[in-house]
Amino acid sequence: MKKLQMLCLAAFTFLFANTTFAQDSEVENYDQGFRLGVGLNGGLPTDNDYDWSLGGDVRLQYDLSKKTSLTLTTGFTNLFMGKDELGNNIKDLGFIPAKAGFKAFVLKDQFYVLGELGAGFAVTNGYDKTTFLWAPGIGYANKYIDLSVRYEDYHDFRTNQVALRVAYGFKL
Template identity: 65%
Template sequence: MKSKFNIKTVFTTLAIVLGIATTSAQEVQNYDQGFRLGVGINGGLPLDNPYDFSLGADARLQYDLSQKYSLTLTTGFSNMFVSGDNNDLGYIPAKAGFKAFVLKDQLYVMGEIGAAFAVTNGYNDTSLLLSPAIGYATDKIDISLRYEHFNDFPVIKNDVVKDGLGQISLRLAYGFKL
């Protein structure tokens, strides 16, 4: 049996292989890993008595691992206001987190864990602080909605003082590269 070697077949096969290789190869983009700093204000609605609302300010240091994933460190000061004779609760949060962009590098989900250090009006508890969030960020603006759970801060349920405060909070921030 005689094999036929045709130059047209070789070039056609080569063209198909090169066409497939170039259409399926992804262009590698260099993404500058680095730090960002965000400064924000936040307002919240505590879900338990005796707290009426909260206001605060924070600073978030963010290290971009890639275009989609970042590590975060957040601190600041927040105050939960109480009407009546009870004292307000001021605290300093210290949280570490992970942020993942899920839609067009602007919509993200984030989870943070840390501690909240009570610092005002006779409160001296430190509480575990858990905080999942969803947000929208551009190069300069960051808007997020989060739930925060304070394991050891006091609440009043059915006229009994218990631990375990939850709140919904909105954060508006300005961010920039360092």
């Protein structure tokens, strides 16, 4: 048992030291900075309240390392008319999302996972609610193009959607 404990401790120490050195050299060789992305979003709500959505956004991204970034996203999204449980028309809902997130590249520095949290501020058709929203997603990005698919949940708007984002990004 003592040999197994020593072997595990040695393996852990080796892995920890190796990871620490790799991170130090990556930070020294990577130029941290800001990127800006301008995107177009289209989505399909997963419930029957709204028929479809369309929006645009601006995303500010700060690269912490070659594989991780912090994001701030805002824009405008419109959920287009649907029907309630009784078949009555529901007015369009337009809102401004404000989200903060974390992006981590997981494969070849191009495929990533993203998680965002924030609020949605209703601004059209007499809606006056603000909702909590959360949005996990996956995507592909290169030097200029960013394509992603995400799920967004709008708690107080009682709806959610699966959306596609196509964006153009550049370094600031």
